Amino acid sequence: MLLVNNLSKYYGKFCALKDINLEFDNGIYGLIAPNGAGKTTLIKMLTTLIFPTKGEILYNGTNIVDMDDEYRDILGYLPQDFGYYKNYTPTQFLMYLSALKGIDKNKAEKKIKELLELVAIDDVADKKMKKFSGGMIQRVGIAQALLNDPKILILDEPTAGLDPKERMRFKNIISELSRDRIIIISTHIVSDIEFIANEIVMIKDHRILYKDSTSNICKSIEDKVYETEIQFNDSHDFKKKYISLSERQEGENMKIRFICENKKEIKSTWAKVNPNLEDVFLYEYNDNLKEK
Amino acid sequence: MDKNNIEVPNINSIEIKDIVEKGIKPKVSFFSYLRDMYKKVGFKNIFHDISEIIFIVLITLFTLCFAAIIIKDNDYIEVWQIYSFIFVVSPILYLLISFFSFFNTKQNGTYEVEMICKYNIYQLSALRMFIFSIVSILCNSILIFMFFIVNEEINLLRALAISITALFLFSSVFLYVLLNTSHKITKYFMIAGWIIINLALMISKNNYYNVLLTQLPIYVHLGLTISCIYLYIKSLKKLINFRSVKGEM
Ligand SMILES: Nc1ncnc2c1ncn2[C@@H]1O[C@H](COP(=O)(O)OP(=O)(O)OP(=O)(O)O)[C@@H](O)[C@H]1O
Ligand SMILES: [Mg+2]
Numbered sequence: 354m355l356l357v358n359n360l361s362k363y364y365g366k367f368c369a370l371k372d373i374n375l376e377f378d379n380g381i382y383g384l385i386a387p388n389g390a391g392k393t394t395l396i397k398m399l400t401t402l403i404f405p406t407k408g409e410i411l412y413n414g415t416n417i418v419d420m421d422d423e424y425r426d427i428l429g430y431l432p433q434d435f436g437y438y439k440n441y442t443p444t445q446f447l448m449y450l451s452a453l454k455g456i457d458k459n460k461a462e463k464k465i466k467e468l469l470e471l472v473a474i475d476d477v478a479d480k481k482m483k484k485f486s487g488g489m490i491q492r493v494g495i496a497q498a499l500l501n502d503p504k505i506l507i508l509d510e511p512t513a514g515l516d517p518k519e520r521m522r523f524k525n526i527i528s529e530l531s532r533d534r535i536i537i538i539s540t541h542i543v544s545d546i547e548f549i550a551n552e553i554v555m556i557k558d559h560r561i562l563y564k565d566s567t568s569n570i571c572k573s574i575e576d577k578v579y580e581t582e583i584q585f586n587d588s589h590d591f592k593k594k595y596i597s598l599s600e601r602q603e604g605e606n607m608k609i610r611f612i613c614e615n616k617k618e619i620k621s622t623w624a625k626v627n628p629n630l631e632d633v634f635l636y637e638y639n640d641n642l643k644e645k
Numbered sequence: 646m647d648k649n650n651i652e653v654p655n656i657n658s659i660e661i662k663d664i665v666e667k668g669i670k671p672k673v674s675f676f677s678y679l680r681d682m683y684k685k686v687g688f689k690n691i692f693h694d695i696s697e698i699i700f701i702v703l704i705t706l707f708t709l710c711f712a713a714i715i716i717k718d719n720d721y722i723e724v725w726q727i728y729s730f731i732f733v734v735s736p737i738l739y740l741l742i743s744f745f746s747f748f749n750t751k752q753n754g755t756y757e758v759e760m761i762c763k764y765n766i767y768q769l770s771a772l773r774m775f776i777f778s779i780v781s782i783l784c785n786s787i788l789i790f791m792f793f794i795v796n797e798e799i800n801l802l803r804a805l806a807i808s809i810t811a812l813f814l815f816s817s818v819f820l821y822v823l824l825n826t827s828h829k830i831t832k833y834f835m836i837a838g839w840i841i842i843n844l845a846l847m848i849s850k851n852n853y854y855n856v857l858l859t860q861l862p863i864y865v866h867l868g869l870t871i872s873c874i875y876l877y878i879k880s881l882k883k884l885i886n887f888r889s890v891k892g893e894m
Contacts, residue, residue: 400761421886422763430761436754438693452690453762453769497758 354378355399355505355535360408362394369394371559373408381531383546384539385630386556387638392539393433395556396509399537400430412505426455429503433510433539435494439483443469443493446482447500454501461500468496471526473519487514495523499530506536512545524549543631553630557637571628578632579613579623582606596639598632612636675882679772682764691772694749701745705738706784713788724798728807728858729847731789733840735808736815739781740836743774743819771884774816778877781812806866807858813873815839820880824887 357375361368370391384392397403399410401417401424410417417424437446444465451461469475472492482490491514498506512520520542527536528549538546546553553570555562563570578598583591585607588600595611602608610626613619673681683691692698716730750756750766759766785808793801822835846854 400757402757402760422765422768425761425765426763428761430758432757434754434757436756436758438753438755449690449693450758450762452686453759453764455685455763458687501763 354413356411357399358409358411360395360398360405360410362391362398362403363406368559370556373561375554375561375564377535377537379532379534380551381527381536381538381546381549383550383553384537384556385541385543385546385553385634388541390556391559392556393509396430396507396537396539399505399507400428401425426501427504429498429501429506431494431498431508431511433513435490435497437482437490437493440481442479442481443474443496444478446493447497450497451500456501464500464502465496468499471499472496473522488516488519491515492519495526504534506530506534508536508538510540511538512540512542520545543629543634547630555634555637562637567630570633571630574612574628574633574636576616576625577612577614577636578610578626578628579619580608580610580626581620581623582608596636598635612639675878675885678885679775682768682772686764686769691769691776694746697745697749698742701741702738702780702784705741706788709734709737709788710791713792724796725855725859726847727792727796727799728804729843729854731785731792731804731808732811732858733843733847735781735785735811736819736839738784739774739777739812739816740819742777742780743816744836746770746773746777747823767887768885771881774820774884775881778812778816782809785809785812800863803859803863803866806863806870810866810870810873813870813877817873817876817880820877820884824880824883 355375355377357373357377360370360373362370373395384395386392394403398405399417404418412420412424438449441449447465447468448458448461451465452458456464466475466478469478472495474489474492474496477485477489482493485493491511495508495511498508512523515523524545527538530536531549531551538550540546547567550567552564553567554564555570563573582603583606585605588607588609591597591609591611595613598610598612600607600609610632612632613623712730712734716727747770750759750770753759756766786805789799789801789804789808792804793799818835818839822832826832
């Protein structure tokens with residue numbers, strides 16, 4: 354079990370995270386928050402790349418910083434900007450990292466073959482990576498994080514740059530893995546983790562806003578999300594009044610999904626809909642969504 | 646007493662494992678730790694940038710040989726100035742390789758993935774620097790031997806002692822600065838300082854400096870050498886356990 358205890362992180366005087374308390378057991382945790390909210394900062398502390406200004410992180414009761422190489426031994430990590438050696442092939446690069454992870458050479462060879470098949474880049478396993486597309490590199494990154502069969506797997510925006518088919522494959526891989534390990538995934542693409550995450554962690558104003566299951570979080574805006582059709586001409590005024598969540602064209606009209614917080618304003622032509630995680634995200638971080 | 650009656654303390658196997666692990670882990674000596682790492686990671690991976698390193702070694706050796714030839718051809722050079730030359734240049738090869746090595750690792754986008762591996766950059770660096778220092782000693786010795794062939798006034802043992810002392814003294818200080826200051830300027834300053842101060846002493850023909858290099862009994866020199874090696878190993882150990890603040894070095 355991974356326990357985050359009263360964690361705060363300051364960059365100089367700038368406060369990135371404040372009084373964070375979290376608990377992770379085996380399962381998938383989705384970390385969602387807008388740009389600059391501190392996801393990467395939290396992840397870097399969980400991977401001991403940077404250290405908390407205050408507080409501590411414990412794995413089974415031991416501070417992860419004190420565990421040192423024992424902790425790194427059970428950790429898999431995909432950084433937000435995954436770097437690689439351009440002149441290496443995926444196989445060479447993964448062999449190199451396996452060696453640094455202290456994995457026996459024969460075991461590593463077998464594991465690498467497996468992993469490259471898993472992320473479907475086995476056909477280019479021996480091509481130099483400088484010829485790879487962004488999505489292919491990202492998949493090498495995912496494979497790399499799984500080399501040591503980590504007990505704690507931390508992925509910082511793993512689906513960035515993946516096409517829908519590969520995102521689907523990724524979801525399946527992760528669900529498969531989640532049974533006996535802690536998986537923490539940060540992402541902006543809410544739909545990528547909405548249905549596979551056991552719990553969602555949301556950060557707002559440097560603090561934890563939610564740490565709960567998707568359905569419980571969605572309950573927070575139950576009875577507030579509606580859909581209706583309006584004319585394009587009216588849309589400007591409408592969006593001044595309500596937070597728009599999504600819009601699409603429907604013949605001559607526009608179908609709009611929005612938040613209405615005042616029960617008295619509800620009209621009979623509106624259809625109440627079940628909120629999803631993306632609605633919550635837009636609702637919570639809506640500062641600039643209402644048209645002025 | 647009945648043999649069967651001896652009480653066995655009741656410790657379960659997990660506790661024993663705990664005790665054994667806790668007891669053994671810190672006791673692994675520095676050298677067996679390095680040897681272990683070397684075996685596990687392998688030469689090819691430790692020196693994945695070997696071609697760049699060889700390039701630096703060759704360039705440096707070439708430059709130093711060139712400088713040595715100029716000094717040799719100069720009739721006004723005194724023996725102690727040769728010692729002084731050795732003292733100044735001995736750490737240079739080591740310095741260049743180590744500096745390149747750190748700079749290179751930090752420039753690479755791979756820093757983060759390498760940093761969370763079991764053997765991370767600091768531990769690998771300790772091993773690499775240890776090997777660099779041996780390579781440096783070998784190169785320096787060859788250079789000194791060449792001096793000796795052309796100028797038999799030189800005491801070979803003293804020259805070697807001076808060279809090794811300089812190398813380890815400098816690298817200990819280098820590591821200390823690397824681990825204890827985050828200001829880049831301090832690092833450059835100390836490197837430039839080493840060369841400038843020594844050159845100034847050599848050119849000004851400072852008497853103490855002269856005596857220190859040539860008149861000191863040889864066993865004092867050897868004693869100094871051993872202390873510096875000790876200091877160096879200690880700083881390498883620190884590097885292994887080093888956890889950088891902010892992920893910066
Ligand atoms: N090394 C640093 N020095 C100073 N400030 C930093 C540093 N790293 C991050 N920050 C600041 O901390 C805040 C959180 O950054 P962080 O990278 O954790 O955000 P994030 O949630 O990962 O964003 P994104 O979704 O864009 O990846 C930002 O305001 C950023 O400017
Ligand atoms: Mg980020």
